[in-house]
Amino acid sequence: MAPWLLALLTAAWFGWMAHRQGRNIALWGVGGFAFGLVISTLVLGLGQARTIPFSDHERKVDQIEWTVAAVVLIAAVGWLLTASLHRHHVAVWRKFKPAADSTDLTSAESRPAAAAASKQTVGRTQS
Numbered sequence: 001m002a003p004w005l006l007a008l009l010t011a012a013w014f015g016w017m018a019h020r021q022g023r024n025i026a027l028w029g030v031g032g033f034a035f036g037l038v039i040s041t042l043v044l045g046l047g048q049a050r051t052i053p054f055s056d057h058e059r060k061v062d063q064i065e066w067t068v069a070a071v072v073l074i075a076a077v078g079w080l081l082t083a084s085l086h087r088h089h090v091a092v093w094r095k096f097k098p099a100a101d102s103t104d105l106t107s108a109e110s111r112p113a114a115a116a117a118s119k120q121t122v123g124r125t126q127s
Contacts, residue, residue, distance in 0.1 A: 002040065002044060002063070002067050002070075003036075003037055003040040003041045003044060003070075004037070006036045006037075006039075006040040006067075006070060006071065006074060007032075007033045007034075007036035007037035007040065008033065008036075009036065010032040010033065010035060010036025010037075010074055010078060011029045011030070011032040011033035011036065012029070012032075013032060013078065013082075014028040014029055014031060014032025014033075014035075014078070014081075014082060015028055015029035015032065017082045017085040017086060018085060020085070020086075021085045021086075023085065028082075028085075032078070035074070035077075035078065035081065036074055036078075039070060039073055039074050039077065040067075040070040040074065043066060043069055043070035043073060044063075044066050044067065044070055046066075047062065047063075047065070047066030047069065048062075048063075048066070
């Protein structure tokens with residue numbers, strides 16, 4: 001039951017992110033559903049195969065632990081897959097990459113004006 005629930009939640013998350021950016025909701029929703037179902041099934045299946053519970057309590061605790069691991073994995077990889085939709089990576093990149101200095105912008109702004117003035121002068125001498 002848990003993989004299906006996680007798949008539905010992932011589909012809703014991906015669809016909501018696509019809707020916010022004006023992208024195809026159905027495509028992102030189906031992709032999110034498939035992604036959530038595959039990842040949660042793999043994590044929960046491997047977790048179940050890894051442990052041999054001796055009591056019902058231990059089995060439930062193991063299921064909760066592996067469900068949390070599946071949620072964390074879906075959230076981390078899903079965040080990377082939807083990076084084009086939320087663009088938080090651009091803000092992070094701008095913090096690490098300093099913006100151009102104001103002196104560079106000033107000199108870059110003055111160059112086109114000087115080039116335009118020289119073109120006007122050249123154009124007048126030719127006519």
